[in-house]
Amino acid sequence: MKLNKNRVKKFFSMANVDALLIRDENVNYFIESNKDLSENWLFLKENKAVLFCSQLSPVETKAKGIEIVKLKSKKEFLSFLDKEKGKIALNFSSLTLNTKKKLRLKRPINAEKILGKLRAVKEEKEIGRIKIAQKIAERLINKVPQLIERNTTEAELKALLEFEVKRKAIDTAFEFIVASGRNSSIPHALSFNKKIRNGFLLIDLGIKWKNYCSDTSRTFFVGKATRKEREIYKKVLKLKELAEENIRPGEKAAEIFERINKEAKKILKQELKHGLGHGIGLRVHDYPVGFLADSKDVIMKGNVFTVEPAYYGKEGGVRIEDVIVVKSRKIKKLSNAPRELIEI
Numbered sequence: 606m607k608l609n610k611n612r613v614k615k616f617f618s619m620a621n622v623d624a625l626l627i628r629d630e631n632v633n634y635f636i637e638s639n640k641d642l643s644e645n646w647l648f649l650k651e652n653k654a655v656l657f658c659s660q661l662s663p664v665e666t667k668a669k670g671i672e673i674v675k676l677k678s679k680k681e682f683l684s685f686l687d688k689e690k691g692k693i694a695l696n697f698s699s700l701t702l703n704t705k706k707k708l709r710l711k712r713p714i715n716a717e718k719i720l721g722k723l724r725a726v727k728e729e730k731e732i733g734r735i736k737i738a739q740k741i742a743e744r745l746i747n748k749v750p751q752l753i754e755r756n757t758t759e760a761e762l763k764a765l766l767e768f769e770v771k772r773k774a775i776d777t778a779f780e781f782i783v784a785s786g787r788n789s790s791i792p793h794a795l796s797f798n799k800k801i802r803n804g805f806l807l808i809d810l811g812i813k814w815k816n817y818c819s820d821t822s823r824t825f826f827v828g829k830a831t832r833k834e835r836e837i838y839k840k841v842l843k844l845k846e847l848a849e850e851n852i853r854p855g856e857k858a859a860e861i862f863e864r865i866n867k868e869a870k871k872i873l874k875q876e877l878k879h880g881l882g883h884g885i886g887l888r889v890h891d892y893p894v895g896f897l898a899d900s901k902d903v904i905m906k907g908n909v910f911t912v913e914p915a916y917y918g919k920e921g922g923v924r925i926e927d928v929i930v931v932k933s934r935k936i937k938k939l940s941n942a943p944r945e946l947i948e949i
């Protein structure tokens with residue numbers, strides 16, 4: 606566990622405040638740790654860092670540059686805050702009104718924009734973690750054909766995939782999606798206690814590696830795909846390749862969305878039903894927001910995005926999703942799972 610002084614310095618050079626008080630994934634942005642620290646309050650000043658943990662917390666009691674307080678009561682924390690007279694910033698987006706009120710701060714300032722700006726541009730170290738998470742997901746995706754037996758249900762396949770991760774004490778970034786047949790036409794489908802049906806089989810999974818997330822979707826075909834089904838798959842893949850070619854520093858995310866959406870209307874005869882992709886990092890949906898019609902983002906070197914065009918129709922759903930990082934002239938893929946349609 607180590608304070609990232611460089612990030613602290615950057616924050617205070619951008620924000621006109623004396624202190625920052627957070628209790629969300631940003632704690633892991635300023636304190637690098639293999640543990641998830643998002644449940645603990647972190648009080649930061651330019652030259653001071655105090656982490657407030659519960660008595661039961663597995664967080665160690667000593668760390669370089671960080672004062673760790675194992676709280677005996679909430680009062681202890683509040684009386685610490687009462688003594689702070691300077692301007693304090695909070696991340697309004699992660700606090701309930703009730704919590705905010707209980708802190709009894711005079712005029713707190715919202716730090717969300719600055720935190721978002723910092724986190725939108727990833728350092729090599731962060732990209733490295735996302736890449737490892739992507740690699741683990743890729744290996745898991747490649748196991749799918751051998752995990753399916755004659756009577757495997759959606760719920761079983763989902764549990765098997767999650768088990769493969771959790772048995773190694775690795776966290777999942779979200780509940781996996783395993784959807785077959787018509788069920789695959791629902792973007793955020795639930796998995797049922799129902800035998801995997803012939804047709805498209807959509808798998809969406811995410812891993813957390815040292816607090817950084819991955820997000821990968823692949824669509825398999827159970828049985829033999831018809832020519833039309835192959836065509837649909839190929840068109841989604843074509844959209845994905847087109848999107849990846851279009852993502853460059855300086856481009857507007859909303860314009861890329863519009864361009865690919867226009868193509869989707871032309872070749873798939875339908876509009877994109879969700880964003881073309883989102884920022885990913887300490888959260889699955891991270892900064893920047895990503896490729897949506899109303900996005901204000903301008904693509905920057907160091908942004909990390911998912912790219913996930915999809916088709917949803919009566920034939921089922923096809924989604925092909927990977928994570929990319931924006932380099933100075935184009936993008937680089939962070940994983941290399943097979944992209945062609947695999948029949949099982």
Ligand SMILES: [Mn+2]
Nearest residue numbers: 820911913926
């Ligand atoms: Mn995604």
